[in-house]
Amino acid sequence: MTLDQLRLFVAVAERQHLTQAARALNVAQSAASHAIAALEARHGTRLFDRVGRRIVLTEAGRAFLDQARLVLTQADRAERTLNEFGTLARGTLAVHASQTIAGSWLPRHLVAFRRVWPGVMVRLSIGNTAQVADAVDSGRADVGFVEGAVAAETLERRLVARDRLVAVVGPEHEWCGRESLDAATLASGAWVLREPGSGTRAALETALAGLGVPTAQLQVALELPSNEAVRAAVEAGLGATALSASVVAPSLEAGLLQALPLRLPDRAYHVVLHRHRPPGRAGGALLALMGLDAVSG
Template identity: 55%
Template sequence: MTLDQLRIFVAVAEREHVTRAAEALNLTQSAASGAIAALEREFATRLFHRVGRGIALTEAGTMFLSEARAVLSRAAAATAAMREVSSLARGHLAIKASQTIANHVLPVRLVAFRRAYPGISLAVSIGNSADVVEAIDEGKAELGFVEGPGDTLIHPHIAAEPIAQDRLVMVVAADHPWASRTALTPAELASGTWVLREDGSGTRAVFIEAMAGLGVAYAALNIAIELPANGSVLTAVIGGAGATILSELVCVDAIAAGKLRELPINLPRRSYFAVQHQDRTRTRAAAALLAMLRPK
């Protein structure tokens, strides 16, 4: 069994297609098929069901996939550690960030980083806080950025450090019955209609904690809509779907334009965290970016 065979196996498993996996790896279809066949011969076990032109993982293949990914992740870490040099002339950094940070915090800072280190390429993907932690744990990203607090930060292999703070605001549409209110009671908050991010979102986790701090049980809330993006939540609230809590960074333009009204609710500030795998070697590129992001 070789690393190349594992890479081919993972590529085929993720695409459920030998030809597309071969194309992604710049291999011939016969080379990809041969690697899969070699693995199956070595273990005398079928890794894929072959039905017509389609393929799907067998039970053994599904078990093998997680282990193959882990081996490739460790191999990539070993390669990066061996290739790392004293300078930052060249390199690559994979980042995964939750939506608020990716859209409103990181861009300006990543531009500054690229000016300082033009040889370092940056690849940023976006997910909710749970997605970010999962990507770090599986080695799909070296650095992650999430909002906190929240249960998503509690993980045996993940180390987190605060890098900034964010102000949360409770908002409604300009014509909402609460828009002109100077105060709201816990009972009124509990009886309101809410639009929230999906489960796993750091913003949602902070919302639940904030409401508990105001004396409102999450189970008592009327959640009308759950949406997977801050922009979708914002649009729904502007359209009159209900109230929500979002980062001030997300709402500031809509508030200034008169489309949203900020409610007089004192909410706790939340922290932004940089997260990384505590057992993996940190590259110089990651260390340099963290140094730029840490509060001065």
Template identity: 45%
Template sequence: MITFEQMRIFLAVAEREHLTEAAKALLLTPSAVSSAIHMIEEHYQVRLFNRIGRRIQLSDAGSVFVEDCRHTLAQVKLAETTLREFSGLKRGALGLYASQTIANYFLPPVIAKFRNLYPAITVKMSIGNTEQVENAVLSGVTDIGFAEGTIKNESLHRQKVADDELFIIAAKNHPLTTKPSVKFQDISAFPWILRENGSGTRAIFEQALANHGYDFTDLEVMQTFPSNEAVLSAVAASNALTAISKRAVSALLAAGLVERLNFLSVKRDFLLLLNPQRFKTKAVGAFIGLLES
């Protein structure tokens, strides 16, 4: 099968109609150039040049093959340029998959800064719970995952990128908001509205209760929602309680629509997840660099 290098050699000879001049231009020996032309002719049983004395001229087949070579090598050059642009962050795409809290309250300013620095890189953001994020990173659906909570697959690379805290929240004027300190028996007397199973917020809250000797099943979970906003809206309009990120609830707290109860401070980390078996592109490295700066 003909190679790109043989095409380049043939094209150099065809444009000059001179083996020695082509060899000089290609920094090759005349014998190497002659051998490359001979190999093409022998393999395809076709004559590319007519030898006229000490001169050479393109044959009919050679004249047609010149245009094919020019087109093919132009496409190769375009492909090489594309790869260089990806390598130099002049083109490309970056896939992010994040849990809701991180996607809505932590990543937006980082993404904005990244887009300012690398406007030609398309950033695609997907949002799901921690379990969905982990699966997306494992399967290669996304380049970088962001989650909080327990990551089940030990093969994933994880890196802390920020701190967070869960607040126990009740509606304004809830009976428990007048208590300077709240006990487990107090909160277990009221219904709860929480994120769905699979969310990092839910998993960390359950684990925190267990770590302090409390049984999560003693709480009456009357409703679950797949979004922080839905949880907060429902809590603000009822006597139910919830556990939710301070980042998600800060605006409602400032507006006085909900209140924080003094019970069980729960710290957690925001984690960056990578699949070590996948190639780390320059765009991935640049985004991580922004997080670390």
């Protein structure tokens, strides 16, 4: 069993598609198929079943997946440990960030990092706040960036920037042009929200609760997994939402969205670090560029 086989197995399991996994790892489909078959033959058990066009894990495959991920995480950390004895001429920086941060604030910092350390490969993964926190907690991410709260006691947050939420509707929505919106109106209207676990959703729910609209009273017409999907749905006329100012700015300028007269509080962007595990030399270098100390405090 090799690390390449484990990486391929995990890629197929996550995508449920052999061709997509092979493409993601830059290997030929035939080589990928042979590697999975060899792994199954060596241990005498099927890891996948084919269901239509999808490839799904067997019971043995599901049990193996967690272990394979753990081995790959440990192998990556071991390799980074050796690389860090050098001068960051080589290495990998694993960053996980929420969609809002990854789509606006973070890229310029990653570009600045690459200019200083061009030999370090930066891997950026995007998820909601809960997913980012889990990645840092499990060791899959060196550092994370979120705008929501994190629950794990093993994690700490540090302020890095501030953001502003803007409530918006489509230009034909009945709330357009109103000078004020009371709690009853807000509770009776349809809302398009991000999925549970999203920092953007949590911030909006907290703000509306402060305006007298408890979360349980919200009329959620649609839950979507990305800022872009939420924005597009509201542009098409389905309800109201609130997103980062940077996300809605182009649509406001184009007249595709109209801002609502709601005073929503600013929210903070935080870097998320593990309290008991340093972020590594590359992670520390990124934090230093941002004027932060890598040492937990």
